[in-house]
Amino acid sequence: MFFESPGSLLWLLLGVPIVIFYILKIRLRRLPVSTVMFWTQVLEEQNPRSIWQRLRHLVSLLLQLAMLALLAFAVADPYFFWEARSARRIVIVVDNSASMNATDVKPTRLAEAKRQAEQWIAGMRHRDEFALVAAGIQPQVIVGFTSRQKTVSSAVQSLTTTDGPSQVADAVALARRLLGERQDGKQQEVVVFSDGRFSGVEELSSVLAPPSGGHEPPGTTDTLATSPTTNSTAQAPVKLQIIGTRAANLGITQFQVRRSLVDPLGYEILAEVTNASDQPVECRFEVDLNDEPIDVVPLKLDAGGKWSQVFEKTSASGGRLLATLKHDDALAADNTASAVLPRREIQPVLLVTSGNLFLQKVFEVNPLVKLTVVAEAPATVPAGTVVVYHRVAPEKLPAGQVFVIDPANATDLFAIGEQIANPIVTKQDKDSPLMSHVRMDNVLMPEARALTPILPEQTLILAEAVTKEPLFFAVNRPEGRVLVLTVNLDKGDLPLRTAFPITVANALHWFAGNKQDLRESLAAGSLATISSSDFARPAKSASLLLKSPAGELKPLPAIERMTIGPLDHCGVWSIIEDPGLADSGKATAPKISDKTQADESPLLEIACNLANATESDIRPPEELLANTVTTSPVLAGLGSRPVWFWLLLTGLVLTTLEWVMYQRRVIS
């Protein structure tokens, strides 16, 4: 037997004072009484027990010395050699990805995984160390190595579901790194509780050896398929506990919406449904916009089939799109999907021109434009109005959004020169949103003038001629954005090209902020990078909150650009202002307000869907299920308790015995 803390055996010296006190105890307390004749009479009746009465003090002393010895040995933490040799260090990896929410195993796969993990933890022996790693979205060490069974058990129970993708392979790598940090001769093991639906399962399976037998008695359960495998490589062996059945599931694996590139009011929905089952399935696919049905599609999918369709709809108001699969299956998270359709705002445009049909019509055909055509520029322009100057532009351009086309005179933002000899667009900025879906290469810009931007640092050249003269450029001045296009629309073919209306539409979007075309629906578990320019309106408060689909609020940092997430649950996430601070406008520390008070219109909405074919396919791999053998955790038995526990227990028994003796001797 060895001792973890042999120095604690010095506590045995406390036996000396105990013996001394015992000896001193012989000199009993003296108490004078008027007569002992009554006591003599009383005690004469107890004479038959006198032998025991003489011995019981010695027995009591021996008991006390035994208790001290037990306590001292317990504090010294003794252990046997076989204990040290059989000590284990196990990392439990629990997959809490979306597919683990499947209900083919009641109540859910995750609950079953927790239950099985608890069984392993219950088998925890003294000197064993367990750690817990969650394998959903991002591998995360929930609790590091500890010998405290209750800590690991509580950590397992604290695991929550997510709708994110599984990261079991990364979690196993993390677990192995954890194990690699400690090399002290303990048996090391990684036990994974998963449904096997994760990327890299093949690689993980390939390094797993067949069951080693040993202390793993085979057994089966009704609903569980388990494949015990052991890695015999230099790395820690991995046991994979497969949880789940090959249950059928039908899921929406793609759901996106964007504004139409050609129809200002139109939008396009991309939907994809995957049948992750071995049987053909019939169901109904419904799409609602703000709770109003806009389309219903009956679906008939073959086994393992996939259906995909683009819906073209129109709506200026925008809102929340919700796709629903009318089908009962084991995984509910992928039976619905959301998307956010940006709202289209009517844009007032003031066209100052002496007359140009192309230019007038390109604005008129845009249903989102409220066009006003004037021959001379008014003294004042309503705020938010896009002013388009054709040919004649004031020397000092007004504040606000200004589009100058074919300028004939210089302004405060550019100087004007001679006509360009060869005004063909040879280079364009393909990255600018102003040039998206626009190809101006080799477009002739007749009578284009050589323009020289006066504020070059604020100027972005969008298209230039071969001689490097700018033909189309943007100026991002503080008082408003300005676009300048030098071309004679009457003489060139630009108005006849599709690039012209698209350029105008891009320009209007750019003037409007260019942020309302597409709000991509993110896959669960993604991170989203947002900035204040993405907000639908300026924030009144510096304190912002992230509202989950379930209504939980989290404070966001008060910075211009931030990354939020991972968005671990499906639904629509919102960024809202803290109603407690919005009124005062004080930029104090953000606080989480009551959920019911945070119902103002959100600054930004982000749709989050499962959108993961791997997670929607909840069928464990067949090759793993083929070798279905249940790995029973090693039962702890008496070994779950350290030696000091039994010593203390014995000490407690002896204490009870001594207490009983004391009661019999003195009290009772």
Added chain:
Amino acid sequence: MLFDGDFLKKLEYLSLISRRVFRGSILAQRRTKQMGGGIEFADHREYAPGDDFRHLDWNVYARHGDLLLKRFQEEEDLHVYFLIDCSRSMGFGNPPKFDLARQVTAALAYIALSNLDRIGIIAYSQEIIADFPLTRGKDRILSLLRFLEKLEPQGTDTNLGRIVNSFVLRPQRRGLAVVISDLFDPNGYERGLDLLRHRTYEPHLVQIHDPAEARPQMLGEIELVDAETDSVRKVTITERALREYRKVFDSFQAGVAGYGKKYGLGCTQTTNEVDFEDLILRMMRTAGAVS
């Protein structure tokens, strides 16, 4: 100081309200049966030759011609003997039982002296250690108090039987014998009292004990030291032993009371926590001397 001015005032007060106590039922009326030269007429008897002519009732002879002799009841002093236990067990308690014993002795003696009775005090432990001779008259009270004041608990082996044996052999008149003691006599108190009765004394018991003697609270391993003999007894006192002790003690108390009742003796049992004045009044009420 045990006997101060207040104590004397209380004695006077008690003597005033206790007329004829010693001739009442508490101490038994002890009017002598002896006919003699008293002043209280008792009856007539016929003259017999040799009778004293001075006792002839001449008025009867003048009227009826019969020679009748007047008889008178002869009154004698009542002798009250106080046997006060001075053993070391009487020094036990808080306040000591011996204090109450001396106060009760003083009070009863003063009342007796007030009634023109004779009193004597015998202080004893293993033997008679002090003696206050028979005396009469209230003026002796101060010397009596001084006598009592000087007494101290002493002695190693109380034996009432031996004391009474020597007491009754004294050439003295019979009378009331008031025994004031805790009666913790290893040899038994009955023998001494029996001897008093047989010698035609009228014993009266005043038994004093301490509540701690009746209901001890100690527990555990203890060395009990006998206050009288200094003998030591190692005992383990448990709750059960305490219960047994209480039973034994209560049985002893009941035995004392039963003894007094059996032989028609006055018996007063009290604790040392009682004020002597209250105790005397209680004895008087029991005797019907006061209401």
